[in-house]
Each structure stands twice: as C-alpha cells, then as structure tokens.
Amino acid sequence: MKILFTKTAFVLLALGAVLSSCSKREQSQKTGITYNDKNNGGYVRFRQTHPSPGPGLVPIEGGTFVMGGSADQDVTYDYNNVRRRVTVPSFYMDETEVSNQDWLDYLHWTAVTFPNDRELYYDALPDTMVWRKPLSYNEPYVDNYLRHPAFQDYPVVGVTWDQAQEYCQWRTDRTNENILRESGRMLAWKDLNGGGKQGAAAAAGTAGTGTAGAQPFNTDIYLNGQIRGPGADGKKMMPDLSPNAKAGAGKGGKPVRPVRMEDGILKQGYRLPSEAEWEYAALALAGNTQFENIDDGKMYPWNGLGVRSAKSKTRGLILANFKRGNGDNAGVGGYLNDKADITAPVRSYAPNDFGLYNMAGNVNEWVADTYRQTSFEEFDDFNPFRGNEYTNKRLADPSKGLYAKDKYGRPIKDPAKSNKKLTYSELLAQQGLRPDSANAAPQAQPADPANGNAAANATTLPLAAKNSGKPFNPDLRGEKDTVNMALYGTTTLVNNHSKVYKGGSWNDMAYWLNPATRRFMDQDEASAEVGFRCAMTLVGAPEIHPVGKPHYGVKKAKAYKSR
Template identity: 30%
Template sequence: MIFPISRLGYFFTLFGLVWITAYAKKHPTSARPGKVSLTTGRAFNQSDTLSVVPSKQAPPIPGMVYIEGGYMVMGNLVEDKLGTGGCATKPVTVTSFYIDKAPITNLDYREYLYDLQKSGLVEAYKAAIPNHQALLEGFSYNDPYLESYLDAPQFMYYPVVGVSWEQAMQYCKWRTKKFQELEIEKYSAKRAVEGHEAEPTSLNYQDIHSEVANTSVTFTLPSEAQWEYAARAIVGVASIDYLQRHQRVYPWDSPSPRGKNGRFLANFKRGKGNYKGMAGESDHAAPTSYVYAYPPNDLGIYDMVGNVCCWVSDTYDPLALQNSGDLNPVVRGAALGHSGGHQDKAPRNENNKVYKGCSWADSAYFLQIGTRRYLHKDSATATIGFRCVVSSLGR
C-alpha cells in the first residue's frame, strides 16, 4: 500500500507545480494591469504615480451588430458605367467594428429632433430638419409623403431620407453624447448603491469621467471599406485565393437579385417604370419600404443594398483604392482630419462625399456591392439615408 500512495503523492505534487507555473503567475492584461509597474516597481494610483484604470468590456450598443474584422477584396471588376472608379479591386483588411442592424429610421431621427428641440437648441434643430422637398424629385403625386413621411406612425420604421452628409455627421455626434450621458447615469447609480455620491461633483466627476471614458463609444458614419466589408458578409473560413477568385457581388450568395423562392431580395427599380412589380408582389405603402421587409445578409444586417443608399465617411476620389492604404483604407476629408501620407496627395473636392448601395429608384446594377457614387455633402435626396458604426477596441 505504501508504493501506490507514494506514486499518487508524486502525481499531485507534479500537478501542483504545473498549475502554479501555468496559471498562478498570469501575465498582466488590460483588464488586470496589476498594482505595481513591471519596469520601475512603483505602485500605481498613488498621489505621485500614474493612475491606471483597468479596461472593461464595452457596454452593449443598442441596435448594432458586431462585425469581426478580416480580409476582403474591395471593389469589383464589373463595367464602371458612371466613371466613378468602381471597376478596380484591392485586397484590404478591416478591423472589427459595430454597425447598425438597419438604416436609421424615421423614428430614430424624430427622437434626435425632439431632443434638440427640448434642449432649446433652436438653430441646431432647424439645421437638422430633413429636406422634405427632396421627395419632390423622386416621384410625381407625392403630396401625402411630402406632408407626413417623417412623422406618420405608418412610416415609423421606414428609413429617414432627405438627410445630407453633414446632417448625418451631426446625428452621429448627438448619438455619441446621448450614449455617454446614459453610461454616466448608470455609473452614478452604481456608485450610489456602493455608498458614493450619486450625482457628479467636482470631487468625483474625474473618477466618473475616467470610468465612463474607459468603456465609451464614438458613433460615426462607416468608411467605404467598413460598409463593403459588412455588405459582403464574409462568414467562416475561406482561403485568400478563393476570395480573390469568387467575389460576392451582392450581399447574398445568389448571382441573381431573386431568392430561392423567386422573390426579390431587395427594394429596387425592377425596370423602366417598374418600382414595385405586379399587384400582390409588394405591399409597401411608399417608394421606400419597412427596414425589415427583406431578408438580412449572413451577418444579420438589413438593407445593405436596396431601399435607400448609405452615406459613408469617405471624401470622393476616383482613384481611392490606388491612393489609400490596405489596412482600414479611408479617404479622409477636412471634417475627419487628414491622416497624412500618400492618400492626401491626390487633388480632390473636399465637399464631395461617397455614398454606397442601391435605392428604391435605382436599377439592379447598383445592387452590386462595389459600385460607388458621390454627392455634395450638403445635398439631400429621397434615395439616400445612413447608418452608424462604432470601432471596436477589443472584446
């Protein structure tokens, strides 16, 4: 009996040593940075030393889908009918981000307008009102839509239109502010439960601000690369050679705009004078459609093409793929801040902004992910909406 016990003791001793070596002395991480500097031995968070706040997972972002970054072939090889630089391709990598599950709706935008008005920001409210006259461009007898498209309950979850690039950017700033205010409220309530002062004061505001800033998010328009990556919905493992040979033309696998049941997969103009198809095929009450009316792509995102086009952050450059980098490429304008480097050498009109996708008034050609167009940043039409993204700093 002695020999078996000795062998058992030896096993547990060896197991304990392995566990201590592998797990007991974990390397520091952003979530567990440690209390002492590894280079100087000085304690953090003292009156005369660096204040270190552990990283925390970002809070859930309402209405958004997490997109894991990766490699794709950006652009396409189809005929560039508009001469806007949509016939080139380039291998690029896009890092992870969050994107709205659907375009910003009339209800979303009405909440924004209500908040501006309630806050007494009269000038900002007036500047944010969509250009209802843009609806006159799209169709003939449009009086009902001109008067009620934004506010009618029936159009609550239809995409907002008549919004310029500048207005969309201001919405992103407002959404960022509201999200951060909500996080401060949550953190203040948490402090109150723990016995701290509930409302921010001069004594605890810095602590609250640091804690919220540690997990805060910034909403903005997607870059052209982010938009294409989300639209292509590359899911699973695929070799680089495969991606280069088999580009996904649409946000779905089918080479046709129709699904397996024969029904169209997006809201677009089917032919000359044909916006909706035969009676019974469509029950939409407006040229636009309910944002969840058509199937999502493989990432669970709705209306990446069809219904309305989407403003992106990029300044228009016909040689964008050639003049930008291959990691998170973007053509920056003055509003986003020039990043320096070769992408700023090409002359361009800073006021022209790119929009992507296909609208209810566009032909099937624009259902192709790689197509691109541009418009002045202050222009608004009945065919362009927008959605927001948030860059992921890690999960």
C-alpha cells in the same frame, strides 16, 4: 463525518486561495510599484476590457478583402472602383439604417434643449421636399413621410452628409450621458429633472441636459473634467486614489472623480462608416469563409447571382427593395413581390451574414469618404479612407487645460497646423502666450483670415507656404498645391465637398445593389433615395469570436518581490 470534514476543508482552502489572490494588487511590470494603492501615489491600473458595442450596433470582424472585387461589370464606364486588396480593421456597424423615429428623437431633444434656437432646429430638419417631382403626385410623402407614425420605422431620407455627421455627434453624447446617468456616475435622470432627492441641486446646476437653459452634456468636455459639481456629480462616481485629491461627495467624504477614457465605460464615437468598411460589411464574406478560405464569392450581400429567394418558404420573392424595371417598383397587385413601393421598414428582408439589414436596396447610404475617381490608385492598403481633416481642440485656459466651448457646449475645433505633437512653447504660441507666462491670460493675436493664428504659423508653416505668401491649407497628406489653387474644384464637379454613397435604393436598378458600385453627391445635398447608418471604431483585439479557435499560450508576468 470524516468525508464531510475533508470536503469542507477543501472548500475552505479553495475559498481562502481565492480571497488571498483577490487581496494581492497588481504591480507594474517595469517598476514593481503596486497599482491602485493610495499610499504610494495612487498609480491606477484599469480593468482591461473588450468594450461592447454601443446601442444599435453589431460587431464586424475585419480582415482582408478585394475592394471592388464583387463588380462583374462597369456599365457606367467610370473605372472608379478597380480591384485592389485592402485590410479593414474590426469595427461596429448599425444593424439597420437610421429611421424616421431615430431622427424624431434627435429633433425632440433639440427642441427641448434649445427651445429658442429656431435656426438650430431648422438646420436639423430633413428636406422633405426631396419627394417633390414635377410630374409625380408625391406630395403626400412631402407632408407625411417624416412624421406620420405609419412611417416611423422607415429609413430617414432627405438628410445631407453634413446633417448625418451632426447626428453622429449627438448620438455619441446622448449614449454616453445615458450610460453615466443610469450607472450613477452622473446625476440620475430623475434627480436631474427634479424628481429625486437631489432635484434642487440639479436645478441649480449648469451641466444638465434635456431642460431649457441647461448646458448639454458633451463627451469631450466631460472627459476633460469640465462637467463637475452640483447638478452633475452622481452618487456612484469613481474613487480618486490620487494623493492630491480632495475630500468629495463620495461615501464617507472619500475623494471621487469623473469617468475617464481609461475606465473603458464610455463608448467610442458614432460616425459614418468609411467606404471600405461599408463595402466589406455589405459583402459579409465571413459567412462563406472557413480556415481562411473563401468558399464562394458574392455579387450581392446574399449568395448567388440572382435577386430572388431560393428558400422553399420564400421562393421567388425579391431579396431587396429595388426597382425591377421601368414602371415596376413593387410587383403585381394581389401578390406584391418586394412588398414596398417606395422605402420599406429598416428591418425588412433577410439580413446578411453579419446580421445587417438592407445593405442592398431600400436607400443608398452615405459613407464618410470624399469621392475621387482614382481612389483605387491612392488609397492606403490598410484601413483605406479619403477625407481626413485633422483638428485640434482650442484651449480656453492653457494653464488649466480647459477647452473653449461654443454656445452648444461642444469644444471648438481648429484646423491642425502640424502633423506631429507640438512643443509646449508652440502650443502656447497658438494661444498667444509666451513660454515664460503660461499662467497669464491669453493675448489676442492680430487677425489673419488667410493664415489664422500668426504666432502658430511662424513655427509650423511649411517652407513652401511661407515663401509663396499664399494661404496654407492644413491638409497633412501634402498633396495639395499651396501655391496655385485657382482651378481646383472649379473645372470639375468633383471637389472636397463630393461625398460617396453606396448600396442602391428603392428607385434603382439591380446593378446598384452591388456593394462595389459607388456614386457621389455634394455633402449639402439630399435625396429621397439616400439615407445612412452609423459605425463605431472597435478598440483592442480584432478577433470577435475567439472561442474554439487555436491560440498560443501566454504566461502571466511574474510578480516582483522587493527585498
């Protein structure tokens, strides 16, 4: 009995210690103010998280590598990917290429949400005529490749760079909306479509999606607090600790609020990977690295200099879908080698050491970068990228901080006219307001198609652009001549619409399977040999797998006790 009592006492003491530690709220390390207490102003400290990847993504731990270093020859004599050491931050990347089924999901949503907008649906359609050749019988692919169920797991092709960007934005919004609805932070799917108790309220709302006439969900608009009320609010919204919050739809009438970025619930936006990210992920040198030493370099996403498998069960099989030589796209009938004549399903062949499929062959893949032959001379060495176009979200009501929306419910974005945070008076000037009339309705500015908003330009234009009288191009890197642009993009096919694609395709020779090779195409052109996959920025600590690795011990901050 004595032993039993002692064990029980220890259990109760431990439980009490856990409960007491849970009851202690965190404090600000600089002011001592208690967080998450509605009685002291409702300062909020959010749970620190390392976000998980969005659907379809795998984590890629970043690091340093020699960009262009895997190329052993330059048969085209382009000299456009000369070796230089760069650092790529950790990020997420699609395990596979975007498939026909993925694109059909996008088309279905577009048709259901905007049934009367034929232009929007038409613009989202891939160009299936990329299969059409004057001296090949490819017409069956024109008719069947996108929509026939036999090809549903094959990579989508005929997609322009612009269309890929639109898909990334759509995927971001649908993923975040699904997270919110499945978790009850927004109206549940069944309630939204009239299948639940809140169906009538949802039918009357304007913040739904997937139904004709409803305003689609957009992540930026939601985070700005512009999707609220009947037809939007869920049963499990976040508690609002602000003393200015009003009683809401929470349990017992408690104030509630939408999810914020600080909650760590919503995903970062899907996007095209940068060229450096794509090349780094394709090589997957992490599989050959031990204690910061790379044991063996790579020429392809797999080890070795050949393109055939050395494993006993698959010995001799081609490791990717590419063209071995003129007239040889699949191998010999009766024993097909790469099992594909055109493209292959997105989960084909062995993945590389990051777990990514088809990073060589099958289809080339769009990346986000604008092409320049001399990119290697001009890149930053950290997270190199060319193609930044900085934008600001247009304000519809500066006094309330509301964003202006287009007819699809997305924020309207204008070219950024400054490389720094504007003063409040400059911000108001862009909206046609005076600093002393922030609550007044915006006044229209005189139209100036060359320079945009005249009031904003008066305070933010560089001196050279003011004096030249020429249009100011809002490129904050400063390399553009704002005075003489007459021949830019005219005497060469390379301009700001030329985008990079990489990886080799089903119709390319083995040379293009090397991750260092690069080609370009205009952003509004498409090909039967070019598809894409998405990436996502990883926020927070870059180390993906910290378990079992040495780390410095760090003490927690001491709690402040007021006297």
